[in-house]
Amino acid sequence: MTMMTPTSVPERGGFASLYSQALRLASSVPLSAVQLVSRLTVANVFWQSSQSKLASWPVTLQLFAFEYRLPVLDPGVAALLATAAELSGAILIFFGLFSRLAALMLLGVVATIQIFVYPAHWGEHLTWAAPLLLIFARGAGAISLDHLAGRFFSRER
Structure with missing residues (x-):
């Protein structure tokens, strides 16, 4: 039994404590790490797709x-x-160069596939769209050429 004094808060134990610790741990993950993993993941998807198109034109x-x-x-x-968009988009996203523009272009590719080609595959398309939306909304992150260019050009002023 937990003893309480007038100014103390009851100690949480068990699942609630573990959950709170997990939330603190998740909150400590840098956004730039999430952005990097998102970029690498989505770049791989579109790189592989472009390579399969080029392998047998x-x-x-x-x-x-x-x-x-x-x-x-x-x-x-x-x-x-489609091949040019996938190839160039994958390269730009991988290096984090013009990332928001590349993400927007690849979102256009995903939308085209969803609307006109495979409308029943929306789950897979959302899997591609989610990291692209993150990159479009928040940029490429600190581990990117966009970030380096931003730092370089801000010093030039």
Whole structure:
């Protein structure tokens, strides 16, 4: 039994104490670490996708012509735009350079896939969109070329 004095608060034990400790530990994780992991994760997804398109361009063109069938765009143009966006977006996000612009571009790719290609795969698309939204909203973080450029250009003034 816990003894209480008029000015003391009852001691929390068990699950509540463990939960409070877990919250303190989670709050101590630097945002820049979360941003870095988000960048590396999403860059890998789009890098792998672009590499598979480049590995067999004739198959990629067939997929865009017969399976993906984007409205308005010629399949060859759509394949080229998608591959360029995935490749350049993955590289920019990985290095944290023009990250917010790259995240916005890749969010456009995800939205296109969701709306026109695989609308039933929304769970997977949200998995890609979540780190992209973090990067778009909060930037690339302290471990990025964006951060270094910001520090360099702020000294030049």
